[in-house]
Amino acid sequence: MWIKFLLAGAIIAFCVLLGYLAAEKYRERKRYFAQFEAFNEKFLGELAFTRMPLGEFLARASYTGEFAKTIEAVSRREAPKPPSFLTQDEKGELEDYFSMLGTSDTRSQMGFFTAKKAYLLEKKKTAAEEAKARGELYLKLGLLAGLAFVILII
Numbered sequence: 001m002w003i004k005f006l007l008a009g010a011i012i013a014f015c016v017l018l019g020y021l022a023a024e025k026y027r028e029r030k031r032y033f034a035q036f037e038a039f040n041e042k043f044l045g046e047l048a049f050t051r052m053p054l055g056e057f058l059a060r061a062s063y064t065g066e067f068a069k070t071i072e073a074v075s076r077r078e079a080p081k082p083p084s085f086l087t088q089d090e091k092g093e094l095e096d097y098f099s100m101l102g103t104s105d106t107r108s109q110m111g112f113f114t115a116k117k118a119y120l121l122e123k124k125k126t127a128a129e130e131a132k133a134r135g136e137l138y139l140k141l142g143l144l145a146g147l148a149f150v151i152l153i154i
Contacts, residue, residue: 004154011153012146019142023135028065029085030124030131035067037120040113043101047110054102074098093119 039061046057058075066083073080080098082091093116100112 008150008154011149012143015146015149016139016142019138019140019145020135022142023131023138025085026127026131026134028083030127031065032067032083032085033120033124033127035063035065037117037124039063039067039071040117040120044110044113044117047106047113051106070094070098074101090123 042061043057046052055075058071061071063071066085070080070083080094082094086094097116100109102109
C-alpha cells in the first residue's frame, strides 16, 4: 500500500516538474525584457549625464541569461543573435535597437531610446503577465497529467 502512495507521489511530482520546465521559456522571456528595459534606462541616464564611451559602459554591465549573450555580442561589435523565444517583430526591434546604439549624436540617440522606452515597458509588462499565466497553466497541466497517470497505472 505504501509503495503505491510513494509511486503515485513520484509520478505526480515528475509531471509537475515537467510542467515547470515547460514554462521556463516564458520565465526567460520575462527576465530578458526586464533586463532589456533596465539597460535602456541606464543607457538613457548615461547619455544624459556622464557620456562614457560605449565599450566602457557595456563592460560595466552585469546581466544574466540570454540578455547577457546579447550584450556580449554588442560589445564585440557583432550583430546580436536573437533568442529563439522572440517573435519576428521583436527580433526586428532588437536589431534596430542595437544598430542605433552608439552610432549617432547624443540628441538623436536620446530621442530614439526615449521612444523605445514605452515599447520596452509594454513588452516587460506583457512578458511578466504571460509568464505568470503560462507558468500556472503548465503547473496545473502537469498536476492533472500526473493524476491521470496515477489513475491509469494504479
